[in-house]
Amino acid sequence: MTQTAITTRTAPNLAKSVYIKTYGCQMNVYDSSRMAELLAPLGFAVTQSAKDADLVILNTCHIREKAAEKVYSELGKIRRLKGEKAQRGGRMIVAVAGCVAQAEGVEMMRRAPCVDLVFGPQSYHRLPELITRVLRANGADVLDTSFPAEPKFDFLPDPTGPRGVAAFLTVQEGCNKFCSFCVVPYTRGAEYSRPVMQVVAEARRFVRGGAREITLLGQNVNAYHGEGPDGREWRLGELIRRLADLPGLDRIRYTTSHPRNVDDELIAVHRDVPQLMPFLHLPVQSGSDRILAAMNRRHTVADYRRIVERLRSARSDLALSTDLIVGHPGESDMDHRATLDLVEGVRFAQAFSFKYSARPGTPAASAPCQVPEDVKSQRLGELQLLLARQQRDFNAACIGRTLPVLLEKPGRHEGQLAGRSPYLQSVHVAAAAERIGEIVRALITAASANSLSASVAQVVTA
Ligand code: SAM
Ligand code: SF4
Numbered sequence: 001m002t003q004t005a006i007t008t009r010t011a012p013n014l015a016k017s018v019y020i021k022t023y024g025c026q027m028n029v030y031d032s033s034r035m036a037e038l039l040a041p042l043g044f045a046v047t048q049s050a051k052d053a054d055l056v057i058l059n060t061c062h063i064r065e066k067a068a069e070k071v072y073s074e075l076g077k078i079r080r081l082k083g084e085k086a087q088r089g090g091r092m093i094v095a096v097a098g099c100v101a102q103a104e105g106v107e108m109m110r111r112a113p114c115v116d117l118v119f120g121p122q123s124y125h126r127l128p129e130l131i132t133r134v135l136r137a138n139g140a141d142v143l144d145t146s147f148p149a150e151p152k153f154d155f156l157p158d159p160t161g162p163r164g165v166a167a168f169l170t171v172q173e174g175c176n177k178f179c180s181f182c183v184v185p186y187t188r189g190a191e192y193s194r195p196v197m198q199v200v201a202e203a204r205r206f207v208r209g210g211a212r213e214i215t216l217l218g219q220n221v222n223a224y225h226g227e228g229p230d231g232r233e234w235r236l237g238e239l240i241r242r243l244a245d246l247p248g249l250d251r252i253r254y255t256t257s258h259p260r261n262v263d264d265e266l267i268a269v270h271r272d273v274p275q276l277m278p279f280l281h282l283p284v285q286s287g288s289d290r291i292l293a294a295m296n297r298r299h300t301v302a303d304y305r306r307i308v309e310r311l312r313s314a315r316s317d318l319a320l321s322t323d324l325i326v327g328h329p330g331e332s333d334m335d336h337r338a339t340l341d342l343v344e345g346v347r348f349a350q351a352f353s354f355k356y357s358a359r360p361g362t363p364a365a366s367a368p369c370q371v372p373e374d375v376k377s378q379r380l381g382e383l384q385l386l387l388a389r390q391q392r393d394f395n396a397a398c399i400g401r402t403l404p405v406l407l408e409k410p411g412r413h414e415g416q417l418a419g420r421s422p423y424l425q426s427v428h429v430a431a432a433a434e435r436i437g438e439i440v441r442a443l444i445t446a447a448s449a450n451s452l453s454a455s456v457a458q459v460v461t462a
Contacts, residue, residue, distance in 0.1 A: 019053035024061025060100035064357035079114035099187035125152035167211040172218030180364040193226035213251035222257040237265030271314035283323035287342025288335035319349035319423040327376030329367035395447035426451040
């Protein structure tokens with residue numbers, strides 16, 4: 001999981017500053033950008049440091065225990081900064097947003113008294129009103145962890161800030177699947193899909209602002225069923241076809257998808273739409289049917305293998321990524337072996353693997369047969385060795401190929417840019433900063449576990 005300090009615009013001549021720190025998934029990154037846009041009319045400019053900020057927002061993740069604990073440790077630092085600012089006669093409002101806020105609301109205010117405002121992922125469109133309430137509250141805490149009947153997207157201003165050449169766009173939120181281990185249905189609420197034309201308008205705005213790639217986001221993005229311009233419900237495949245008609249949108253991706261919602265149309269879109277990149281993150285979680293059933297995943301190992309086969313027949317160079325959990329309650333050595341077998345068979349280009357982390361209120365947390373920590377560690381080590389080998393092999397197989405790379409940002413070294421291959425690999429290229437935003441043909445010259453190096457051949461499209 002990443003931690004990102006938001007880097008949108010700064011406006012030093014405005015009176016107030018907001019520091020937003022983002023934890024967790026790309027949906028939180030998207031939400032943080034929208035929060036910054038909501039606050040701009042109130043005179044808040046984004047700052048890159050919490051020190052001296054008038055408003056600090058921690059946009060949090062609750063998916064595993066470690067992610068949630070990081071927030072409390074950050075709040076310890078913020079408390080000191082708030083105290084220092086008060087001594088200088090200033091005021092810092094401290095707000096906690098996102099999934100920890102949703103899950104722990106009142107408890108969080110008790111545990112971290114420096115927090116003035118707690119609000120959940122479904123109520124941040126009310127941020128201006130909530131800030132006003134904090135200012136009027138005279139020291140009392142303000143809490144909004146409701147799931148409002150109105151969809152927040154209808155109340156957000158049009159996105160204005162720059163999103164970079166590769167932008168994220170939330171099209172679907174929430175989840176009705178209730179996997180045994182997962183907090184998302186409780187923190188993000190029920191499934192909701194944004195109407196097609198709202199998504200298209202936002203994508204068009206991003207492209208006008210310089211985006212050449214858009215990743216469609218959703219907790220279950222391929223459960224998308226937004227209202228189409230014809231009054232019907234459109235599925236994700238149809239939405240992708242519509243977006244592919246937008247001039248200037250060269251690359252489309254989507255994440256995170258669920259095996260249950262991979263339908264025929266989505267598979268056909270991988271075959272038919274060249275803008276859809278040949279990379280798919282398709283979490284499987286386990287290679288054992290017994291554990292998949294205990295997880296309430298509603299698919300079997302055979303289903304997953306069949307979907308992968310069909311996708312690869314539709315797009316032969318499709319690279320796959322996945323999420324895997326080791327040590328779900330009840331997982332035996334045999335179940336773990338089955339996971340390793342599945343991974344061996346599918347061959348992933350990359351993957352995220354986690355030790356099961358008990359989340360309060362989820363069914364798995366109170367299940368008998370919890371797996372001991374040392375067993376989880378040992379299984380994770382074994383799985384990660386295998387996944388790392390597959391990723392290295394996949395990257396090494398790219399050496400000598402010429403791939404189209406979208407140059408996104410300055411690289412780690414002077415004179416270097418970082419971009420992405422169609423398969424979402426990070427590619428480092430020697431090129432001048434003015435070339436950010438170009439899609440270049442890059443000759444892959446070297447590969448490491450996590451990235452590729454390339455020399456630029458020529459521009460594909462400027
Ligand atoms: N919706 C996606 C799906 O169905 O697979 C996953 C979304 S979740 C935000 C991202 C990943 O976190 C999951 O795929 C899972 O592997 C991992 N995860 C979720 N809950 C977890 C838990 N309690 N312990 C360990 N990993 C967990
Ligand atoms: Fe969580 Fe994904 Fe399962 Fe929904 S489908 S409960 S988001 S793991």
